[in-house]
Amino acid sequence: xxxxxxxxxxxxxxxxxxxxxxxxxxxxxxxxxxxxxxxxxxxxxxxxxxxxxxxxxxxxxxxxxxxxxxxxxxxxxxxxxxxxxxxxxxxxxxxxxxxxxxxxxxxxxxxxxxxxxxxxxxxxxxxxxxxxxxxxxxxxxxxxxxxxxxxxxxxxxxxxxxxxxxxxxxxxxxxxxxxxxxxxxxxxxxxxxxxxxxxxxxxxxxxxxxxxxxxxxxxxxxxxxxxxxxxxxxxxxxxxxxxxxxxxxxxxxxxxxxxxxxxxxxxxxxxxxxxxxxxxxxxxxxxxxxxxxxxxxxxxxxxxxxxxxxxxxxxxxxxxxxxxxxxxxxxxxxxxxxxxxxxxxxxxxxxxxxxxxxxxxxxxxxxxxxxxxxxxxxxxxxxxxxxxxxxxxxxxxxxxxxxxxxxxxxxxxxxxxxxxxxxxx
Numbered sequence: 404x405x406x407x408x409x410x411x412x413x414x415x416x417x418x419x420x421x422x423x424x425x426x427x428x429x430x431x432x433x434x435x436x437x438x439x440x441x442x443x444x445x446x447x448x449x450x451x452x453x454x455x456x457x458x459x460x461x462x463x464x465x466x467x468x469x470x471x472x473x474x475x476x477x478x479x480x481x482x483x484x485x486x487x488x489x490x491x492x493x494x495x496x497x498x499x500x501x502x503x504x505x506x507x508x509x510x511x512x513x514x515x516x517x518x519x520x521x522x523x524x525x526x527x528x529x530x531x532x533x534x535x536x537x538x539x540x541x542x543x544x545x546x547x548x549x550x551x552x553x554x555x556x557x558x559x560x561x562x563x564x565x566x567x568x569x570x571x572x573x574x575x576x577x578x579x580x581x582x583x584x585x586x587x588x589x590x591x592x593x594x595x596x597x598x599x600x601x602x603x604x605x606x607x608x609x610x611x612x613x614x615x616x617x618x619x620x621x622x623x624x625x626x627x628x629x630x631x632x633x634x635x636x637x638x639x640x641x642x643x644x645x646x647x648x649x650x651x652x653x654x655x656x657x658x659x660x661x662x663x664x665x666x667x668x669x670x671x672x673x674x675x676x677x678x679x680x681x682x683x684x685x686x687x688x689x690x691x692x693x694x695x696x697x698x699x700x701x702x703x704x705x706x707x708x709x710x711x712x713x714x715x716x717x718x719x720x721x722x723x724x725x726x727x728x729x730x731x732x733x734x735x736x737x738x739x740x741x742x743x744x745x746x747x748x749x750x751x752x753x754x755x756x757x758x759x760x761x762x763x764x765x766x767x768x769x770x771x772x773x774x775x776x777x778x779x780x781x782x783x784x785x786x787x788x789x790x791x792x793x794x795x796x797x798x799x800x801x802x803x804x805x806x807x808x809x810x811x812x813x814x815x816x817x818x819x820x821x822x823x824x825x826x827x828x
Contacts, residue, residue: 431772431783432828435794436483436810437492440472440821447472449494450479451821453812454508455572456748456800457483458519461583463805465490465824466519467812468507472821473497477505477526480519480537480546483810483824492824495519495546496537500526503550504533509592510572510637510800514584517543520551522569522592529555531567534592534607534614551614552607557598564616566594566603570635571694573607576644579697591647591668593634597621601632601654604647604666604673619647620666620673628654630673631662636694637749639703641723644668648676648703648723650691655679660710661690663703663721663728676703676726685710687728688717693748693759697723704731704757706746712736715744718757718775732775734761742780743771748800750775758783758809760798769796769816772809772827783809784827792816795823 440447450469457467465483473479477500483490498505504523511521519537527533531554538547555563571593575584584590590607597603600621607616623632631651638649647666655662660680666673680689689710695703703721711717715735721728734744743761745768750759757775764771769787773780787796795813802810809827817823 433784433794434826435823436490436826437824438817438819439469439823440819447821448474449492450481452814453822454799454814455510457802457810457812458511458513459802459804460513460517465810466511466513468511468521470506470508475500478507496548498523502528503548504535509569512573512584514586516586518586520573522573524568527553529553529563531556532569552616554594564605565598565618566596566605568595570595571638571649574638574640576640577642579639580642588644591638591640593638593649595633595635602634604634619668619671622651623654624673630675631655631664635692637696639695639697641697648695648697650694650705652690652692660685663695663705676721677728679707680710686712687730688719693746696749696752698752705749706759708745708747715740716746716761718746718750731778732780734763742782743773751801751803753803758801760800760811762797770798772798772801786813787816793818795825
């Protein structure tokens with residue numbers, strides 16, 4: 404799936420290990436909280452291979468998904484329940500790989516009542532995946548799973564969104580401020596494929612117990628797909644709920660290097676903010692798999708897996724109105740790319756800084772957690788520092804919890820090479 408394939412980019416660059424990055428990392432303390440596939444030697448009943456970042460609730464509990472494992476091998480929804488300074492792992496739901504959908508690879512969102520929402524990329528009643536809700540009872544001892552709407556690969560109609568392979572997390576107006584979802588306003592997302600287009604932006608609207616969906620933009624609507632193709636990664640909605648921002652991994656120019664875009668929700672009009680690889684040698688970035696977030700100053704911040712001054716990817720900032728771009732950091736700026744390369748998630752705003760994850764850092768591209776302040780980058784942690792990578796390998800994004808610490812998951816590594824959940828103080 405997408406979260407893993409981007410690391411194949413790293414094999415294009417030979418990167419021997421350098422201990423410098425680990426020594427220069429801040430005094431952040433790293434701890435593995437859970438190593439996946441500890442239940443069932445082969446079945447991995449607790450899940451394996453998480454492919455999406457975590458989400459935290461007001462109490463500091465963490466929630467996420469795995470792309471595989473569980474009772475049928477189609478992934479699980481899990482929780483890390485906080486008690487003081489400790490966490491307990493719990494499987495909340497195991498996907499059936501049929502009507503419920505399966506293989507979730509996007510982060511969850513949480514509403515003010517504690518309900519979780521997300522997408523599954525496979526199966527469902529129309530085989531294009533599902534949008535789901537997982538609701539707890541009053542004491543959070545039981546959870547109820549419900550399909551809200553299906554993605555449809557070749558049809559439209561009631562209870563159906565015309566598209567498949569949901570590659571972005573659901574989002575909503577105010578998400579960028581850290582506010583939980585209110586449970587009643589529209590949700591937005593993208594699919595990698597439309598019925599007759601390389602991807603769409605869609606809107607979901609609750610109507611009592613039912614939900615309706617509609618496509619608000621189809622990519623490749625312009626000649627030669629100059630408006631982009633294959634939307635990928637996190638999207639963002641402004642606080643007024645008027646505009647969706649995101650990136651595509653294709654289209655834009657003759658080489659298909661992708662674009663950053665915005666879509667006016669009311670008029671369903673798409674506008675290209677920036678076409679990647681517009682500068683010589685793609686120093687402005689190339690392709691985009693991680694998507695974007697809105698910073699506190701209302702600028703659009705994201706990452707690219709390729710391009711930049713050293714070809715190792717970028718963290719960039721865009722003016723939301725003019726589209727003027729500034730590269731905040733170009734990866735592979737350090738010898739042997741110990742600072743990381745090919746970031747695969749939108750960076751998380753932490754004060755005036757941005758914290759994220761990338762591959763690189765070791766000969767096997769096991770990955771790093773980084774912080775970007777202005778034009779300076781600091782490696783907070785380099786993965787696979789332990790024998791057999793029991794500390795994890797291939798991180799995918801971080802979340803800042805209410806305790807002030809960073810939490811995240813890795814796709815590989817751990818005791819069974821099925822990924823880990825970690826804390827970075």
